[in-house]
Amino acid sequence: MFRKTFTFALLILFSLIFVNFMFSQQTGRGYGMYLERLKQELNLTPEQVVKIQKILDSAQKQAEIDREKYQGNREAMMKATRERWEKIDKEIEAVLTKEQKKKYEQIKKERQERTREWRGRPS
Known part of the structure; x- marks a missing residue:
């Protein structure tokens, strides 16, 4: 009985680790979710998505270097x-239309507000 329970628990644990690994690879430690938000809120074209994905991939690599x-x-x-983030914002803005840039300004302000709240500083 114990052996079956232990084996089942290990199976669940390894499954959770695998799902977590796959999710983290897909989202790029936050940048993937950011891209999804931009796609939705800015109605990005497929070409814009590809360009922004490259910007965020490069930023992810730099983040890893910086962490080390x-x-x-x-x-x-x-x-x-x-x-x-200043570099990311400039590069993304270069890809956007005028209307998209206006919406992106709001997204940036919201991101900055969340950062201030996270750090415990008043806005």
Whole structure:
């Protein structure tokens, strides 16, 4: 009985680990969800999606480099993150139409508000 329960628990554990791994690969640690939001809210064309995906993929690689480089240095990491988002925003804006840029400004403001709330700072 114990052996069957233990085997079943291991099976469930490995299944959850696999699902988590697949989900994290799909979303790119947050950037994938961001792209989905942009697709929906900005009505991106397929060409825009491809361009923005490349921007976010590059940003993801840089984030991984920064995590290694600034490990333990919170201030430097925050500065690198701010700079990375400034670059992402400029590159994305270059892909958008005028109408999309207006909507994107609102998305950026909301993102900045959430960041302030997360850090515990008043807006």
